[in-house]
Amino acid sequence: MTTTMTKLLNFDAVEKAPLTTDPFSFMVARDVIPADMLERVNADYPHIDRPANFKPESLEYGPLFAQILEDLDSPEFERLISRKFDIDLTQTTKTITVRKLSEPSDGNIHTDHWSKIMTVLLYFNPEWHQEGGKLRMLRGKHDIEDYVAEVTPLGGTLLAFKRSNNSYHGYKRFDGERRMVQVNWVRSDPLALQAQRISRLGTHTGKKLLRMAKGLGGRG
Template sequence: MTLIDLSALEACELHNDPFDYIVVPDFLPPEALARVNADYPAIDTATNHDLADLRYGAQFSTFLGELQTSAFRQALGDKFGVDLTHCPTTITVRKYCEQSDGNIHTDHWSKVITVLVYFNESWEHEGGRLRMLRSEHDLEDYTAEVKPLGGQLLAFRRTDHSWHGHKPFVGERRMLQYNFLSSSKLARVSQKVNRFGTHFGKRVLGIGQ
């Protein structure tokens, strides 16, 4: 029995305003979400964690395996019209959000497609809802606002104008980030340097992103 609903990804609409993105409700159907959440990694800090640093149960591991299949990679690439065949990937997992999170930004230039999967059973908070923005200057100038509801997948193509952010929220906000990176050597090196700097700033210096 599979956990993810690949047909939901294949059937979803590709939005182009203000940049290319998709939203897939029930990418993890409710019953599958409950199983994966029961095996979610035990995390007690508000930062992104590499999988190698985490412990998690069998259902979460199964979900990760399905997410990293060639079938998912192909379906995602087809949706965006991008060949992801040879793209390296990174996966990080998060459980808590802090006041400094959500500032308007585009992702690092080495990223091709960013995938976010949420695991929160409900979301009534005004903060923490990711907005697709028209510029880097105004959080209120957005074309879509996505609640981080459990089972939902959000993915977007990284560009120089793929601005996004959310209003501040402090508390539990479960999320997995899956990035497809440029296959160029320079991009891989730059991504490693960027991730080290982010890790150092968040863990050691206490600097928010």
């Protein structure tokens, strides 16, 4: 990415946000996108018409959104996350994806694939009044109501967590706009990358079959 302007994201808000370590390591920062910039940033958000994660290079968007992607992709941000979670990310591969729409099959309780090391989610919705779609940091894999924190996907909210065998999270079903950018640091060895590709393929295939089944049922 080429530089379009000075840094837009409020890294100080990320630096100052408290780190929670029980039941796993995560943090939530507010106003990472300055409130007076959110409307303009959303005007530059890419047009997306289906519920999937997209690589930025496959989308068209305005300069303010481009600057946010550049900030998230910067060495400064990576060093900040490394310090915050006391983790070495220098030997990982970083991926960035953009999403706009959530579907009812999203949000199931999970821990993320073992090849992932760190996840950052930055939200863009200007308001949120729905019960569903709020990401919950869970104590276990069986009960969506047994949570230690609930993160409403309001614009400027940033959630970061370290993947572990007990980093369970999920949200109640929601169908609609749930704007976010996701940053992942993943293991860079070939086995891990191949395993993640297989996992994504399985997830996409399962969701496609679910949509087909739903469509057939709806025509009965």
